[in-house]
Amino acid sequence: DAGITQSPRHKVTETGTPVTLRCHQTENHRYMYWYRQDPGHGLRLIHYSYGVKDTDKGEVSDGYSVSRSKTEDFLLTLESATSSQTSVYFCAISESQVRSPLHFGNGTRLTVT
Amino acid sequence: DAKTTQPNSMESNEEEPVHLPCNHSTISGTDYIHWYRQLPSQGPEYVIHGLTSNVNNRMASLAIAEDRKSSTLILHRATLRDAAVYYCILRDDSGGGADGLTFGKGTHLIIQP
Numbered sequence: 001d002a003g004i005t006q007s008p009r010h011k012v013t014e015t016g017t018p019v020t021l022r023c024h025q026t027e028n029h030r031y032m033y034w035y036r037q038d039p040g041h042g043l044r045l046i047h048y049s050y051g052v053k054d055t056d057k058g059e060v061s062d063g064y065s066v067s068r069s070k071t072e073d074f075l076l077t078l079e080s081a082t083s084s085q086t087s088v089y090f091c092a093i094s095e096s097q098v099r100s101p102l103h104f105g106n107g108t109r110l111t112v113t
Numbered sequence: 114d115a116k117t118t119q120p121n122s123m124e125s126n127e128e129e130p131v132h133l134p135c136n137h138s139t140i141s142g143t144d145y146i147h148w149y150r151q152l153p154s155q156g157p158e159y160v161i162h163g164l165t166s167n168v169n170n171r172m173a174s175l176a177i178a179e180d181r182k183s184s185t186l187i188l189h190r191a192t193l194r195d196a197a198v199y200y201c202i203l204r205d206d207s208g209g210g211a212d213g214l215t216f217g218k219g220t221h222l223i224i225q226p
Contacts, residue, residue: 033213043157043216058213090156092213099145099206102214104156 003027004105006091012111019078021108023091025071031094032074033102034058034066036087043090049074081112117201122221125191133186133220135201140181143207147214148175148186150197157200157216160186164206196224 003026013019023032034046045058047066055066063085067075078085088109092102118136125131137146147162161168161175163184168175174187188195200219 031213035213035216042218045213045215048213059215092156094213099162101147101159101162102149102157103159107154107156 004091004093004103006089006105006108008108009106010109012113013081014113015082016080019081019110019112021076021089021091021110023074023076023093023105025074025093027093027095027103028071029093029095029103030071031096031100032068033092033094034064034074034076035090035092035104036060036085037090037107038087046076046089081110083112086110086112117203117217119199119201119217119220121218122223124223124225126225127193128190131188131191131195131222133188133199133201133222134183135185136183137201137203138182140203141205143205144203145206146175146177146181146184147202147204148173149200149202149214149216150195151200151219152194152197160199162204191222191224193224193226196222198222 005024007022033048035043037043044060046064049055049068065077088107090107091105094100094102145162145164148160149157151157161173163175176185198219198221200216202214
């Protein structure tokens with residue numbers, strides 16, 4: 001299995017509080033991604049990174065920010081959590097563009113009350 | 114990204130072959146066909162990918178139609194552990210592709226013992 005660790009695995013937080021999810025990899029892969037998965041919507045891309053300090057928005061980036069200060073860590077921050085951000089969040093990594101498969105972590109289940 | 118069409122669900126028996134179809138009539142010449150699967154409570158897992166020729170690996174085989182407008186993922190001998198949602202995804206090789214994968218709803222494969 002690809003060395004991807006997501007933390008925390010589960011989190012319950014209140015509306016309006018900041019939340020940071022962490023994705024840590026030991027594969028030294030250049031590309032990292034954050035997805036969310038909701039019933040009826042499948043997996044949707046939030047943000048991605050193509051190198052240290054290089055990030056870009058995905059399909060559903062509103063309300064989220066990311067940072068990548070080291071190759072191995074990709075942080076997803078909800079500045080002020082809302083109930084609509086209750087979801088399962090998956091991190092993925094990829095060695096190179098297009099032809100390399102994505103390897104996913106086991107997810108973080110976030111509940112915003 | 115070009116769109117794919119898959120059946121919502123399929124059912125098969127344990128130890129029998131399974132053929133999962135995918136239609137992608139608007140596929141372009143630079144689109145690779147990727148298959149991922151997602152087991153319950155886990156992140157998606159890469160299965161196989163190909164461009165024009167049929168592909169085999171330890172998990173499955175990918176049969177690609179001559180006109181590339183459809184493909185079939187073949188599980189040669191299904192086990193209960195193969196029960197999952199299977200996603201057929203087109204990924205463009207021409208534009209760098211740092212923006213990850215676009216997931217549809219996939220096919221929910223049910224394996225009967």
